[in-house]
Amino acid sequence: MTLRDQSWLRTFLDLGAHAQQGNISSRDIERQEDTVLRALEILQDHPGVVLADEVGMGKTFEALGVLAARAHVAPESRFLVITPGPDLNKKWTREIRRFIADAGGGRKVYGGLEPDAILDVGRLGDLLVEAPRRRVLIAPISLFLRGVRDDHADLLDLFCRYKRLPGPTRAAIFRRFRDGACQREPAETFFGKFNYAALEPHLAAAFTRTDGNEPTLDAAYAEHGNELFSADNKAGKILDLLDLARYRLARALLPTFDLLVVDEAHKLKNRETKRALSLSQALRQRFRNALFLTATPFQLGIDELRQVFALFSLAQTAPLDLRERAENLLTDIRDYQDAYAGFERDWGRVDPVLAAELGQHLERSPDLAQLPDNPALRPVALHLRRLIELKDTRIEPALRRWMVRSRRDDRFLYRDHRPRRLPVEGPAMIPFLAYERLIAELFDQKHPTHKAAVEINMVSSYSAAQRSEMLSDEKTAAIPSIERYRGLLRDILKNLSDERDSHPKLSHVLGDVLRAAEERGEKTLIFCARIQTLHELQRKLHDAWEDRLLDRWRHAYPDATHTDVFGERGEDRHARGRHALLQQRFHRTQDFLYFALRERYLQTLLDFEDWGERHLDAIVERAEPLLRQVRTGPTSAERINFCILKRVVERAAVDLRRERDPAWARDFADVIQRICDPRFIPHGYDLVKDELEESEDGHLTPTWNISREHAQLVVRSRPHLWTYFRGNMYGLPDERRIQLVERLARYLTARYVPFIADVIARAKSAGLAVDPVPSRELLDLVDDFWQSPVGRGYVVQLRQFLQYFHYELSEESQDKLLDGELLEGRFVRQTSDGEARERLRETFNTPLYPMVLIANEVMQEGLDLQRSCCRVIHHDLPWNPAQLEQRVGRVDRLGGRIHKLRDKDRDAKLEILYPLIQQTIDMRIHQVVRQREKWLEFLLGAPPDPQEYAEVNTPPPPLPTALADRLRIDLRPRVPS
Incomplete structure (x- = not known):
């Protein structure tokens, strides 16, 4: 090419x-x-x-x-x-x-x-x-x-056929192999796909030596015979030989x-x-x-x-010389690292005056062909000359032959790294000291453990420390000194279960996450390697968010307790509090509040304006015969069902206006056809009997009448929630529109979403009775609520959700989002819920709840979580800086929230929090990771920055800008001329 x-x-x-x-x-x-x-x-x-x-x-x-x-x-x-x-x-x-x-x-x-x-x-x-x-x-x-055990049996069968071994020999081999676990009759097909004739031409490539170097099953069998397949024949390494044959056979079959x-x-x-x-x-x-x-x-x-x-x-x-080239490049990089270490050491002794003088000298001699006159700068200049020579002639040309890398040069401006050093003093130090003393005793008694790994348990959470293998190791249970410290530590940790003794890191993370969610509406992605910590964080965040919600409810009910509002604490509840009772009323068809979150089609799809109110009497007259045609169950026959009433009045209004205003009817022909369909009244706008809209079914006729007041609720032109999304709602099909309206109505009234609490608080401030709450008056207040500052926040959030739903998701993803538990309004989710990564991705990417995702390693690569989140917390630190970058990369991606925010406000930040407990392994990991990160960044195109990675309280002066750019290894696809 x-x-x-x-x-x-x-x-x-x-x-x-x-x-x-x-x-x-x-x-x-x-x-x-x-x-x-x-x-x-x-x-x-x-x-x-x-x-x-x-x-x-x-x-x-x-x-x-x-x-x-x-x-x-x-x-x-x-x-x-x-x-x-x-x-x-x-x-x-x-x-x-x-x-x-x-x-x-x-x-x-x-x-x-x-x-x-x-x-x-x-x-x-x-x-x-x-x-x-x-x-x-x-x-x-x-x-x-995958399927290695089954494939091993196939390969063994193929080998026997290839060697033309007689039946008794084959049987003897299969009895020995894996103690007979793979015995079977000769197979008809292999790998579930191939017959023997298709594989026979390739068996020599799989089983015999072709390059003189690799071990083969044929050679091993020649040496050991049938005993090759015995469990005690370690020299044969039969499983490795079968694996090798498997890969070689695959290689022979692949194009x-x-x-x-x-x-x-x-x-x-x-x-x-x-x-x-x-x-x-x-x-x-x-x-x-x-x-x-x-x-x-x-x-x-x-x-x-x-x-x-x-x-x-x-x-x-x-x-042929590719590996030799690799070794030469690695040698050059090590020389480069040594030269930079020397430069960094000497630069640490340079003051701002000398730094400025060096900058002026570099303007005269960019490649330092001439050394500075000042003797204090000559050691630095010699290192720089060596660095520039290595970079220009060896490192950059060699890397550019194999690698392309673009980077965000402004990420150091908008990525806000926040190490938080958390002091632990006084009695709070006791569990940490006891934990360290137990580790020390294990070493003293010649039972060493992986010290760093077990130390990370304690700085992660008390739960992780309690469940660590170190506290349940039966091998050392008989050693009195170890068991004495272990018992003491168990008692200390057991007594720390009270809420007032919360782990310092958990306490800090909880406070940070809750403030971000409540005060700024910001989502947070937390990375946590310890599964016990992950569960404890989820539980505490659930409970803490409920407490925050309770404070909102107390704006209306100052003396309310948790049980008053939510019933019994926990996921499985039977006692019903104020929230559950009001939630039910928003979805009960016998309650005025049913109207509050349902779409009123005359305003959103048909531009009725005040036509219905001007013709209200005629609409009521037209509606009564339609109501008598309805067949329903006993409850809806005896008591007003506002779902039936709404559909009957909408049908009557459309019928009447279609007759009197043909020009209008032509403009809205498709919508009118649906509403006038005989299936509309019993099944709703989607014309299908389902669980989304209330589908009426039965043999009884309603005995109630449609009053003028009730009909006016349907036809009046005042705004409601869905008038903010009128028209085609971003081009969504009608059936999908119905799904969204119903699911989002359920979402808004979910337990962890503060919508009902906010509405009731507004009702109380407006002088409306809240004990009990009058449905009719509250309906009007909800319609007005969306124009208030708090209500507008919900409207903006729903608009962002609808845009994401329509433009970013495939139909399959839309179905998963709506059919799962993703719109239940849970405040926090975590990766051990058993839910697939893709489902968690979809729900977290919406602007709706959950506000917090607690992730383990399974979520730190290959997922896009940037749509609605620009905050990351590294609760548990890895030793690998690349893992930190992969984590942050889940939310710092093209088209992500942080970049949309920066389009409007260049001061917007992507917050990256590192909670570090002082005087623990947290500090050491952070220091090691930062040093490793320095070379990860520098060799891959970042300008060197001795200040950022300085380990002293008084960092050295910054490098002159021209010098930092001169030392930068440029791997961009197009180098500026």
Whole structure:
């Protein structure tokens, strides 16, 4: 492929097709185009390229752009995308479907692939069968490790056939293997897909030595015979040999892929892991080029780059000296690190006057060909000269041959990192000291533990400390000194269960989250590695939010208790408080309040204005015969049912105006047709019997009449909630509109949403009786509520929700959101609820509740959580700075809330909180992570900043701006001229 430019790329690729819906700037679209072009350029001369953009800058779309360009040039080419797991398979499938779908206005990102050319596979057999048939396959790396036991039996059967072993020998082998657990008759098909004839040509490649280096099952069997398969034959390593045969057989069956895309490639940094070995064995020489996606190509050390090159060496286009090149680059980087360490040490001795003098000298001699006259600056200048020489001639050119990385240069401006050092003094220190003393005693008695791991339990929460293995280890239970300290610690922790002795970190996080939610309406994403802490945080946040809600209720009922308002505390409640009773009234069809949260179609869909009020008597007269045609159950026959009344009056009003105003009727023909349909009165606007709207069914005729006053509630022109969303409600289909109105009505009255409390407080301040609450008067107050400052907040939130729902979600995702428990209005959710990551993603991305998501490691990669959140709390710190970046990257992404806020206010901040308990391992982890982060940032394109990573109270002066830019390693796709 020859060098291409943006004009060529845009002839078949429109990366900006979804830009408007995603709030993506034209500048970002151009950057993504440049990245695609640069990656294609690198792949012309090299076996692979690393797309290393910072988290949230669109690597997936860029990778698809590279894939599309290769597909455009070679229409018969095939592609394989390897993801970290099944959840990421779903994300990639969704993104590719979006990539090739109509984005509106006839625009597509790429139109060169058909949907049936793309497949998400989950098992090895499916991959092997579908690879020759499809152009794009998406597979989790775990696919190579799934179903291994069944595959082992298949492989053993194949081996026996390949060796033409007689039946008794085969039976003897299967009796020995895994103590006979895999015994069976000879199989008809293998891997659930293939017959023997299809696999026979490839068995030699699977079982015999081909390169003189790898061990093989055939060679081991020649040495050990049937005993190879005995459980006690450790020398044979039969399971490893079977795994190797499995991967080699897969390799023989797979076609050649034009491009192998590996998402979250840093997960393969350890070449000894099963996943890295399986990928290497199964895909060696089965792809021409590789595209690795990772924001953190190295995490704990630069040596991890060695594995990147090792994986690139598997490509058909890899040069023989690739690993030698990798070693040379690593040597150069170490030299660079040594030179920078020397510079940083000497820079720490420079005062602001000398720093300014160096800046002036650099203006005269940017490359320091001439050293400064001042002897105090010469050591610094010598280090800088070495750094510039290494950077310009070795480091940057070498990295640019393999890597493309864009970064947000302004993120240091809007990312507000907030380490909070939490003091623990006096009696509060006792549990921490006792915990450390128990650890010390274990070491004294020659029973060491992983000190850092157990220390993290205590700084996470008392619950995590109580449930740590250290407090239940039976191996040391018989040692009196250990058990004495252990018993003391158990007693201390047990007595700390009272609320007044809350853990210092939990207390700080609770207060911070509640303030953000209540005072600023901000969502918070909390990362917590200890499952016990996660549960305790969720429980305490639930309880604390209920207490905040109780304070709101007390605006109307000053002496109310928790039981008065909510019934008994807890999730499973039977005693009903004020909230439950009022909640019921908003949804009971025999109550005026039923009108409060339902859409009144004459105002929202038909622009009736005051026509109904001017013709009220005629409408009532028209409505009575319609009411007599209704058939319903006993309750609605004897008592006014406001749902039936509303539909009957709406039908009568539309009928009457259609007769008297034909021009109006033509303008609203579709809506009129629905309301005049015979199914409208019994089943509602969607004309379908379901649980969303009250569907009336029975054999009785209502005995009540429609009064003029009641009809006026339906036809009057005063605004209500849904008049703020009149018209087509963002183009949603009618059936979906009905779903939304009903679900959101339930959401607003949910237990943890303060809507009812706010309405009752407003009623009390307006002089309305609140004990008991009069429904008719409260209905008018609710209609007015949406124009109050508090009410407008709900309207804005609902508008944001509807925009997200319509523009950002697929129909499948919309269904999941509405049919699940996602609109129940829970204040806090957490990842161990058993709910799929995707469902949690959808609900947290809405502007509605939950306000807090407590996540463990499963949520820190591969999910977009940026739509409504720009706050992150690292409750438990990892040692790996890349994990911190991945966490923050869940909310700092293109089109995210923080970037929308910054479009309006350049001072808006993405808040990143680090609660650190003083004099504990928290402080050490934070210090280590910061030092590791320095090199992660610097080698990947950040300008060096000795101030930011200084470990002294008096930091050194800042580097001159020109010097910081001169030292910056530039991996951007297009280097400014």
